[in-house]
Amino acid sequence: MxxxxxxxxxxxxxxxxxxxxxxxxxxxxxxxxxxxxxxxPATGVAQPPPAPEVTPSSTPVPTHVAAPKPKPKRAGSGPFGSLRTTGRKQVALTFDDGPHPVWTPQVLDRLKTANVKATFCVVGSQVRKHPELVRRIVREGHTLCNHSWNHELDLGTKSVKEIKANLELTNNEIRKAVPNAKIAYFRHPGGKWTANAVSVARSLGMQPLDWDVDPRDWEIKDAKVIGSRVIGGARSGSIILMHDGGGDRKGTLSACPNVIKNLKTRFGIAPLR
Ligand SMILES: [Zn+2]
Known part of the structure; x- marks a missing residue:
């Protein structure tokens, strides 16, 4: 034991x-x-943080200072994301191919009487002839839209360089008439949009502006037909295409009061900004 x-x-x-x-x-x-x-370290002296490791291949070398990009715009439901509607209930009136010394002042008078603002898609060569009309358009609170230098229907098929030169020439002419004019939109002549035309317009800070209702007032002169086409085709948010230049616009002018009254009542008319 x-x-x-x-x-x-x-x-x-x-x-x-x-x-x-x-x-x-x-x-x-x-x-x-x-x-x-x-x-x-026991000394109590703070050591500097280690320098970040830099490998030459991972560091992009800036070759130029980038210009500030225009702020991104809302994509629309038209060709190449162009705007076809306003994005709200109110419709928008747009007038193309001016400024014209006979028709533009009368359209402006109609709009003034009705207290309505619209968008004018102006042609650069017309702007050169009638800068005072561009000044009036802006002074009366309407919106400007670039509609090419000379209404070149095939502009979008040209090189990016040519498209850019055309749009810049037009913008420069507008700004000779109205320094610092805001030109927020571009409408391709005849609506013949191409990807290049849209991307050049965007690169210049202009939103491509298509339309929802085309009464074809450029080929008919009957005010009643123009009016009923606009009134019949308009829906909430429609962008409406009419003309204040490029030919005899008596029919469009005569249709304006009824069209404006009808659209104001049904949807309201608001400018594009
Ligand atoms: Zn046009």
């Missing part, structure tokens, strides 16, 4: 010894592991 107790005691002592040895070894391992972690 005594021997058994002695053996048991010896085993306990042995176990304790082995255990403490393991703990000692384990502590040494942990100490070694920690020693691989950098420690703060």
């Amino acid at each position: 005594t021997r058994r107790v002695a053996v048991a005691a010896a085993l306990v002592v042995l176990t304790l010894l082995v255990g403490s040895r393991w703990v000692t070894n384990r502590s040494a391992v942990l100490a070694n592991q920690r020693s691989t972690v950098p420690t703060a």
Whole structure:
């Protein structure tokens, strides 16, 4: 019995010894592991953060200073994302191919009488001849739209460089008449949109402006037909195309009062901004 107790005691002592040895070894391992972690210098002086690693291939070298991009515009439901509707209940009136010395002042008079604002898609070569009409358009609170230099129907098929030159020439002419004029829209002649025409217009900060209702007032002169086409075709948010230049616009002019009265009552008429 005594021997058994002695053996048991010896085993306990042995176990304790082995255990403490393991703990000692384990502590040494942990100490070694920690020693691989950098420690703060004992001096208490803050070290500067390590410089970020720079690899020449990952650093783009700026070759030019980018011009501020025009703010992104709402995409419309027309060709290439051009605007076909206003995006609200009110409809918008647009008049193309002016300014014209006979028709534009009379259209402006009709709009003034009705207290309605519209958008004028002007042709650069006409702007050069009648800058005073562009000044009146702006003075009376209407919106300007670039409609190319000389109504080139095939403009969109030209090179990007040519399209850009055409639109810039037109904008420059408008700004000769009205310095700092806001020209927020471009309408392609005949609505013959191309991807290039749209992207050039956007790059110049102009939103492509299509239309929803075309009464074809450029080929008919009957005011009643023009009026009923506009009134019949208009729906909530329609952008309506009419003309104040490019030919005899007596029919359009005569249709204006009824058209304006009807659209105002049904939807309201608001300018594009
Ligand atoms: Zn036109």
